[in-house]
Amino acid sequence: MRLSLLNSPQVTLPDFTLLDPDVAIADGRFSLTGLWLGESISLTGIQRDNQFIWQGFVLLALPFDLPLNIALGLDQEPHSPMDLPATIRSRGAKASLLVELTTAGFLAQVASQLQWRNDGLTGELTVPKLLLSAPPTDRNAIVGPILQELRASADEVFANQFQHPSDYFILADQPLIYYGGHLNLPKDITATLPAICAAGSGGPAIADPTDVFQLQPSDTASRLTINLIEKTTRDLQAAYQSFLVELAKQEAVPGKLLPGAIDAVKRGIAERVPMAFDQVLYYHYGFVLDPARGRQYLDLQAGMRLRVDFQNYQFVLPTDRTPNRPTTGGFVGSGTTYYQITSYLFPVNAQPPQYQYLLGFDPFVSKIQTTVPTDPLQGGASGGIVDWLQSGYRRPYYRLFYPTQFADQANPKGPERAIAIIGASSLSDLETATKQYIENGSLPSSDQFVSFYFRGRVVVIPEITVFVQDQPTAVPVGTTFRQLIERYAGIPSARLRGQDLQKFQGILRPSRLVHEGVNSTPSYKFINLTDYRRYESGIDGFELPLVKGDRVYF
Secondary structure, X not given: OOOEEOOOOOEEOOOOOOEEEEEEEEOOEEEEEEEEOOEEEEEEEXXXXXXXXXXXXXXXXXXXXXXXXXXXXXXEOOOOOOEOOOEEEEEEEEEEEEEEEEOOEEEEEEEEEEEEEEOOEEEEEEEEEEEEOOOOOOOHHHHHHHHHHHHHOHHHHHHOOOOOOOEEEEEOOOOEEEEEEOOEOOOEXXXXXXXXXXXXXXXXXXXXXXXXXXXXXXXXXXXXEEEOOOOOHHXXXXXXXXXXXXXXXXXXXXXXXXXXXXXXXXXXXXXXXXXXXXXHHHHHHOOEEEHHHOEEXXXXXXXXEEEEEEEEEEEOOOOOOOOOOOOOEEEEEEEEEEEEOEEEEEEEEOOOOEEEEEEEOOHHHHHOOOOOOOOHHHHOOOOOHHHHOOOOOOEOEEEEEOXXXXXXXXXXXXXXXXXXXXXXXXXXXXXXXXXXXXXXXXXXXXOOEEEEEOOOOOEEEEEEEEEEOOEEEEEEOOOEHHHHHOOOOOOOOOOOOOOOOHHHHOOOOOEEEEEEOOOOEEEEEEEEOOOOOOOOOOOOHHHOEOOOOOEEOO
């Protein structure tokens, strides 16, 4: 029926079926109550931009099964063992409508939630809000627009509903990333890692003095536990440093640890321990940034790529009359070289066959056994990879050091003003060499460790591989999600007010590798960057550094 108010203010309502209408004035406002679509609704008269509007809210339940059969765009989350249902069926819905009536007509904003089931699984979906410009004649008339909106955004809606039992989440106050349940920072962490000890040499648990980190080895597996109770991220880092010392002691026992054991343990911890954003590179790559104490270094790992940007010192003859020439020479760019870091086995005995597990700077060159008589410790290594073939330079550990000040153009210096690399036979030897280099300012060399530096003002940048839209992309270590996205889209700064960066997270959400079990089986877990979109510090989840293997979609 057509309703109209004959009293002031003079307003004619559009077609809108309202049963048992009642008009009243309360608190100086008109109110119109009645039944609409079987539910009670109260419309209040408001004034907006010199226009009189009836406005009301109603909640409608749709308890019956909706004719829903949605085919999703993806049968399986990429690189994840989680199966998404190919189709789902509804088991009811509820919709809330914010209704406005004016002389211009009817308008309602519809927010709805839909319950679904599939092969014993159930869930609830939040359908994006939609607008109705004509009053529905019954509840069924609302179903069509809801289903149409849901089908149009099915991939995005469903992707945000699914989670693994454990995923990566951002905790707002630090910010901090952790691996676990949603908004539920675990009190302790347990994980199964590969067997790291030779058969019969497991022995007691390896632990730091505070028992925060414990590793119980056996002949078939290793059990890692991390106690997080009342521990800050700084407490965890200090305990981790002590734990590495204990691991180094085990490595010093002949035949105790298997080749690659320490790398497997470090990786297992880095993938699981809660950490502040500025600790991510430390746990994953041993990155230490303390220029005040002369400490700027990073551990090289298999899978990295070194980008070496060279500069040569160009001499200019005094007769050259180049304008504004301050000196007779200067550094100029002279090209870039890449070195792919890989692990490899190198024979040490022919009979019986014995091999060392080492780290090399090129898969092919690591296999050949050519040597070069030059000593890169004395003259530097800027002539290419051939300078690194010095006898005895094959080691399982390498650390890249940055100087606190590069050499200037007029007075080039030696190793203390250049980027250097130290190689060691054990983790303990690497720490000893690091201490000597920092304290003495000169590169050490002995039977336990070797070192060389890059002549001139050379810049060495370690790179890792991540995946953007499933395409491999090399990025420098330290690149954040925001910096990666900036290559492809203009993501706003977190410091701008009112930013909702949900769309930049991508339909599928970023994902990160976790290795699980005695076989270190790789599995991708979601990284939920936008649980907290803003921090008082102006840092959001997109400032999280990338690590090797991360996958990004947008």
